[in-house]
Amino acid sequence: MNLPNMQEARLRTDALVEVIEAKNIKSDRFKNKKYFIRTYGCQMNVHDSEEIKGILENLGFKETLEVQDADLVVLNTCAIRENAHDKVFGFLGRLKHLKKDKPDLIICVGGCMPQEESVANLLKEKYPFVNIVFGTHNINDLGTLILEESKKQLIEVYSIEGNVYEHMDYVRDSKFTAWVNIMYGCDKFCTYCIVPFTRGKQRSRKMAEIIKEVEKLKEEGYLEVTLLGQNVNAYGKDLDSDYDFATLLENVAKTGIKRVRFVTSHPWDFTDEMINVIAGFENIMPYIHLPLQSGSSKILKLMGRRYTQEEYIALYNKIKSKIKNVSITTDIIVGFPNETDEDFAETLKVVNECKFDGAFTFIYSPREGTPASKIKDTIPLEVKEQRLYKLNELINSYSLEHNKKYIGKTEEVLVLGPSEKGEDKVYGYTKTMKLVNVSNAKDDIGKLILVYITDAKSFSLDGEKVIFAKN
Ligand code: SAH
Ligand code: SF4
Ligand code: F3S
Secondary structure (H helix, E strand, O other): OOOOOHHHHHHHHHOOOEEEEOOOOOOOOOOOOEEEEEEOOOHHHHHHHHHHHHHHHHOOOEEOOOHHHOOEEEEEEOOOOHHHHHHHHHHHHHHHHHHHHOOOOEEEEEEOHHHOHHHHHHHHHHOOOOOEEEOOOOHHHHHHHHHHOOOOOEEEOOOOOOEEEEOOOOOOOOOOEEEEEOEEOOOOOOOOOOHHHHHOOOEEOOHHHHHHHHHHHHHOOOOEEEEEOOOHHHOOOOOOOOOOHHHHHHHHHHOOOOEEEEEOOOHHHOOHHHHHHHHHOOOEOOEEEOOOEOOOHHHHHHHOOOOOHHHHHHHHHHHHHHOOOOEEEEEEEEOOOOOOHHHHHHHHHHHHHHOOOEEEEEEOOOOOOOHHHHOOOOOOHHHHHHHHHHHHHHHHHHHHHHHHOOOOOEEEEEEEEEOOOOOOOEEEEEOOOOEEEEEOOHHHOOOEEEEEEEEEOOOOEEEEEOOOOOO
16 A cells, blocks of 8 residues: 655655556456546546556446446546545445445445545544545556455555656547546646646656647547646646657647647746647637636735736736637635635635636635645635625526626537437537537537537527538
């Protein structure tokens, strides 16, 4: 057992990065068995689950969407806020019951939660029915751990985070749009955030490997790639090379894949070169997720975000003026320790100035081991909830305002699948990442089509496929 230690994680940042060939172990031992996977958290975890699926299918497992039919269950967990923890422990309670009727059920818990020492210990002491515990740095070992098939609980979580794995067998959720990791980990250490501890230090993939992956995806018929990283614009800073995110973005665009997206970009590393590249290539989508976190410069400083309110707004305006029709969304935390009414008013002021297309908003959740968790928090939960409510009202009003401007316009949409809004509808996204429910396009899943927008809500648009009359 190799448990992570937060202090140690910080000290280990100088460890050498090794590029390791993925194991991709193949076996037919579990040929008639089924797996169920549940993914919590961010896109990183969604993509890690595609890797986990690849490992399981290489061992012979097939996926089931019904947990009671499964022979193996994987929970790929998130640690970002306390409620992410609660969901996982709630589901583990259900699995405990299931295992009473099905003693051979193999239960695996992976992802960000086990990277926290306290969680790994809790799983060991209070959840002995969990067979395998693994972390974010040793997903590649999951196949070996399953094949070991021990009667004892196996906990293998590494705090050494120096490696980058290449050539994994992914089972991707979509045939049209793909996640592509460009880096792992994060070196920013925002004071509230657990990610640098659960994902380790920043490790960028080599540009040539990323380009190869995008070219292969294009050959396989993928129309869109999303470049993934906690901090995509810090890409390359850890490599001994002369390229950066702007160079990478340009080269990915030059592969000619129809749509290129990226998440998440930190305001701190957002260079003019990046803006020029995004503005200069038709196939780089005009959509940017630019987390603000707080509008108060005082709170931003306490958060360790390394920009002020004025700097954020100046960057925002620069992006808006240089990239045509760009849409910008953000993340905002309310109730950071000692956030006063005046600080919160500053957040509302920035929202009123920037008029974001949308935002993910959160109540601050103290994470064990982070610097912010040591600050005494005096704000009552009720006040935090009121702030969140007020903020969401404002955000939603701007989202609706933006969306209404689309009514009567024709937009290019990549259709991804059947819509939840009625059997005759499909859903897809505009270039600017607006969700559209489309009529008359049932046969267009996996295609780029033109859609005439007929209606707008805060979180989606409605539209009809544009059909050109034949001459
Ligand atoms: N790397 C990205 C975001 C990663 S986490 C970035 O830096 O922007 C996604 C979002 O979760 C963050 O943007 C932040 O708004 C929120 N978040 C992170 N830690 C949190 C905490 N302790 N409490 C509440 N929200 C948090
Ligand atoms: Fe967390 Fe900050 Fe890194 Fe984002 S940039 S993952 S918020 S430490
Ligand atoms: Fe959660 Fe880990 Fe992502 S903590 S937000 S799944 S990096």
